[in-house]
Amino acid sequence: AQSVSQHNHHVILSEAASLELGCNYSYGGTVNLFWYVQYPGQHLQLLLKYFSGDPLVKGIKGFEAEFIKSKFSFNLRKPSVQWSDTAEYFCAVNTGTASKLTFGTGTRLQVTL
Amino acid sequence: EAGVAQSPRYKIIEKRQSVAFWCNPISGHATLYWYQQILGQGPKLLIQFQNNGVVDDSQLPKDRFSAERLKGVDSTLKIQPAKLEDSAVYLCASSYRTGEVSPLHFGNGTRLTVT
Numbered sequence: 369a370q371s372v373s374q375h376n377h378h379v380i381l382s383e384a385a386s387l388e389l390g391c392n393y394s395y396g397g398t399v400n401l402f403w404y405v406q407y408p409g410q411h412l413q414l415l416l417k418y419f420s421g422d423p424l425v426k427g428i429k430g431f432e433a434e435f436i437k438s439k440f441s442f443n444l445r446k447p448s449v450q451w452s453d454t455a456e457y458f459c460a461v462n463t464g465t466a467s468k469l470t471f472g473t474g475t476r477l478q479v480t481l
Numbered sequence: 482e483a484g485v486a487q488s489p490r491y492k493i494i495e496k497r498q499s500v501a502f503w504c505n506p507i508s509g510h511a512t513l514y515w516y517q518q519i520l521g522q523g524p525k526l527l528i529q530f531q532n533n534g535v536v537d538d539s540q541l542p543k544d545r546f547s548a549e550r551l552k553g554v555d556s557t558l559k560i561q562p563a564k565l566e567d568s569a570v571y572l573c574a575s576s577y578r579t580g581e582v583s584p585l586h587f588g589n590g591t592r593l594t595v596t
Binding site: 402411412413414417458468470471474 | 484485521523524525526529537572574584585586587588589590
C-alpha cells in the first residue's frame, strides 16, 4: 500500500520568505499527486495536482510543485509567502486505479508579519 | 456550485453512546467518501461509495461503524458504540467520478468529541 511522508510538521516563516514543503511517497508504480490546503476554519481544498506530463505543476495562489520520480518526491514551493498562506498543507497520493487518496500527516505553516 | 454539506459541525457524546453524521455531496457527483482525521494526522479513508454501492470499506471498523448511501445521493455515517479513540473530525468528500482525474471536494467536517 502507498504511504506519504511529510517531514516538516510545523514551519514558521516571515512574509516574503521562500517556502518549500517536502513530500515523499512510497509506491513503485504510476501515481497521481496532490497538494491540499486547509485554511483556518475552512474545508480542505485542492491546491494543485499532477497526473502526467510536465513534472512542474502550477496551482492557485502562486504555488507550484515538482514531481521528481527518481526521488519519489513532490515538494511544494512558493517564492514569496504571504500572511494569508497561513494554513495546514497536506500532500496526498493515489495510484490511479481509483480515487482512494492517501494523505500525509500535514505541515502547519505559520507566516508572520 | 454549492459545496459538500455536512451536519452537525460539532458533536460531544459519552463513550458507548451512538452518533450519526450526515453528508450531502455536490450535485452530480457519483463518488462519495468518508474520511476520519485524528488530531495531528492526515485524513484516513473509512469508506468510498460509487453511487449507492460500496467501492472500498477496508479501513472501516465494521464492528462499530456503519455507513449508507441508499439513493446514491446523501449519506450517513454511524458509530455505535463510540469509544474515546473515535474523537476526530469526520470529513465527507465527493468527486464527479471514480478515477484519477477527479479531485475530491471536501465538506467542513464534523468534529466529534467522545468523553
